[in-house]
Amino acid sequence: MSDPTVIGRAVLAGLAKGRARAIAAAQARSRLLEEIICGLALADIQAGRPPRGRGKRIALQLRGRVSESQVNRLLRRLYSVRGAIGDTDRQVNQEAG
Numbered sequence: 282m283s284d285p286t287v288i289g290r291a292v293l294a295g296l297a298k299g300r301a302r303a304i305a306a307a308q309a310r311s312r313l314l315e316e317i318i319c320g321l322a323l324a325d326i327q328a329g330r331p332p333r334g335r336g337k338r339i340a341l342q343l344r345g346r347v348s349e350s351q352v353n354r355l356l357r358r359l360y361s362v363r364g365a366i367g368d369t370d371r372q373v374n375q376e377a378g
Contacts, residue, residue: 314355317343318343318347318352318355318356321339321342325338335356336352336353336356337352339356340352
């Protein structure tokens with residue numbers, strides 16, 4: 282019979298491998314949805330629609346792939362990054378001028 286610690290290590294290695302694959306798949310799905318949501322948000326902005334309800338409009342367009350709260354969370358993150366980039370641009374312009 283094999284040593285239980287060897288078997289335990291093999292089992293844990295297999296679980297770690299499966300966990301790594303699941304994380305990689307989730308990250309790939311997240312990146313894809315982020316690109317789709319960003320494109321839909323830009324189209325919504327260009328259409329002149331108000332920011333209120335944007336998450337719900339995008340979630341409805343995606344037909345249940347993501348919830349409204351997930352879209353809103355991503356939009357908040359995208360807006361905060363855009364705001365930080367815009368602030369940096371303003372600071373550079375003020376220092377130059």
